[in-house]
Amino acid sequence: MIKWFAAVVGYILFRFPGAILGFLVGSFIEAAMGKNKISFTKTFTQEQQVSPGDFELNLLSLSSIVIKADGSINQTELDYVRQYFVSAYGKDRANATFKTFNEVIKNREISAQRICSFLIPRTRYASRLQILHFLFGIANADGRVSEAEANEIQSIAGFLRVGFSDFESIKAMFFKTADHAYTILEIEKSATDAEVKKAFRTMAKKYHPDKVQHMDEVHIKGAEAKFRAVQKAYEDIQKERGM
Template sequence: MNFFRTLFAGGLGWVLGGPIGAIIGMGASALFSSDTGDESYSRTEPRRQAGGDYLVSLLVLIAAVMKADNKVKRSELDYVKTFLRQTFGEAKAKESLILLKDILKQNIPINDVCHQINRHINREARMQMIHLLFGLALADGHISKEEESLIFKIALQFNLTNQEYISIKSMFIQDSNWAYKVLEIEQNATDQDVHKAFKKMAIKYHPDKVADQGEDIVKAANKKFQKLNEAYQTIKKERNL
C-alpha cells in the first residue's frame, strides 16, 4: 500500500467515503484513516486535499470512459499515461496508473459517482473533467458512440448546459462551425458579439477558476484555454478582423 502514500501525499478527504471510496478499495480508505486522522480533513488546507480528491475522481471517470465500448485500448492507456506525466509528474503518473488498473476491474456506478463529485467539486472544475474525458476518448483518433454517450451523460449529471457541452465537444470534434460553437454563439453573430463572447468565455474558462484544485489541474486547464483562444483567432482570421 506504500504507493498510495506517494500518490496522495497531498491528502484525501471526501473521496474516501461514498461510491468512490468503495471503488478505490477499503484497504486504501483504512490506510488514510490511520495515517491522517479526522483533523487532516479540516478546512485549513483545502488546496492540498482537493488535488488528491480531484485526481482520484478523475481516474474513476477515466476508467468509466475507457470501458464504455468494452475495449480498453493501448492508445487510451498511452494517452492517459502521457496526460498524467505532463500534468502530475513521473512519480504520480506511475502510481496513478497502478490505481487506474485496479479501478478498471471495478463496477462503476456512474450516477452515484457523479453525484458525489457534484457535492464537492465546483462547476468549473467539473467542466475541466469533461474536457479531459473528450481528449481521452479521441486518443485513438475516433470517439465511439458509446464513449460520447457516456461523456454526455456525465455532463448532464454535472449540470452542464447543452451549449456548454457542445462548446467543449467542439474543441475536439471540429466541423465548419466549430469555432462559433466553442464560443457558444451563432455563425451570424456580429463582430462585436464575437468579441464579447470571447471575453465572456475567457472569464468562464480561465485556469484560475480551478485554482482550488491545485497547480496540476491549473496546468491542464491551460490547454482548454488555449483551445478557446484558437477558436477566437480562427473566427478573426475568417472575418479579417
Template sequence: MRKFASWIGAGIGWAAGGPIGAALGYLIGTALKGAASDYSEFQADNIKNSSTQAGDFEISLLFLAAVVIKSDGKILQKELDYVRQYFVQMYGKQRANNAFKLFKGIVNDTSLSTQEVCYQIRNHMTIESRVQLIHFLFSIAKSDGHIAKIELETIQDISNYLLVSQTSFDALKAMFYNHTESAYQILEVSKSDDNDRIKKSYRRLVKLHHPDKLSHLGKEHLKGAQEKFLKIQQAYETLKKERGF
C-alpha cells in the same frame, strides 16, 4: 505522510466520503496490503473538508476516465497504455505509476454507479472544475486519435450528470474536432450572430475558463486548463480574421 495521501499528492477532502470513498477504501485495501488502515485514518481526518483539493480532482478523473475506457464493453491494453501515458505527461512517471495502480482497480470494478459518483462530484465541485473534467475526458478519448461514438455518448452522459450545460458540452467537443463550425461552437455562438454577440460571448468565456480559476487544483491540471483557454482564444482570432472585426 500516509501512503495513500502520498499517492495523490495534495490529498483529498470530500472524495474520502460517499460512493467514491467507499470504493477507494476497498480498492486500496485489496491492492496494497496494509494500506486499508492508512486510508481509514486519512478518511476520518479529511471527510469534513468540503472544498475541492487537487487530490479530489485527480481521483474524480481516475473514476470517470475508467468509465469512458469501459464504455465500449472492451478493455483494450492499447487504451490502458494511452491513459497511462496521459497520466505520465500530466503527473510525471512516479506519480502516474501509483495512480495507474489504482486506475486498473477502478476499471475492473463493476459495482460502482457512474451516476452516484457524478452526483458526489457535482455536489462538491465548482462548475469550472466540472467543465475541466469533461475537457480531460475528451483528451483521453482522443488520445488514440479517434473518439468513438460510444465514448462520445458516455462523456455526454457524464456531462449531463455533472450538470454541465449542453452548450458548454458542445463547445468542449468542438475543441477536439476540426471542421468549419468549430470556432463558432467553441465560442458558443452561431454564424447568424452579429460581431457584438461574438465579442460578448468571448469575454464571458475568457472570464469563466481563465486558468486562474483552477489554480487550487495544482499545476498538473493547469496545463489542460491552459489548452482549453488557448482554444477559446484561437477560435476568437479565427472569427476576427474571417469577419474582419
C-alpha cells in the same frame, strides 16, 4: 433592536429595574441569534473540498468509464491517463495510482451518477468543466473521439450538472466541423460581429486558467489548452469575417 424593544416592555411592566432586565435579556437573545446566523452561513456557503485522494479515485473511475465506452480498452488511452498521473504526482506515486486504476478499469459496477453526485458539492463549476476537457482528451488520445465515447461524456456532463452549451463548447474543441469555432464561443453563425466579440470576452473569462488554480498542474495546463482553443476560435471567426 430586540434589546431595546425588551427594555421598553420591561419598563412598562416593572419601571426602571424592568428596563434593565429587559435590555440584558434582549442583548442575550440578539447575541444568540447572531451566532446561529453566522454558523448557518458558514455551513451552507462554504464549498466542501474533496481530498486529493478521493478526487484521484473518482477521476480514475470516470476515466475508466470513458475508456470502456466503445467496448474495448485502448492502450493509447491508458497511456494518456498514466502520463497524466506521472505529470501530476511523479513516477513513484503514478505507479501506485495506476495499480489502482488497473483494478478500477476491470470493475463493471462503476456508477457515473454516484461519482458525480459525490463531486458536485465538492468541486467548483470550473473544475467540472476541466474534468470534461480531460475526459475528451482521453477519448481523443487515439486520434479520434468515437460516438460512444462522446455519448458517455455527455452523460457524465449531465450528472455533473454542466450546461448543454458548455458541454457542446468543449466537445467542439475535439470535433472539427464547419461551425465548430462558433460552437466553442457558444453562439450561432448568424451572430453579429458585436455578439462575437461579446461571446469571446464571456468565454475567455469562463475558461481562464485562473479559475482552476486550486487544481493540480496538469489540469491547469489543460485549462490553458482550453483557453487557447477559445482564442483560436475567435481568431478563425475574425479571419473568416475580415474583422
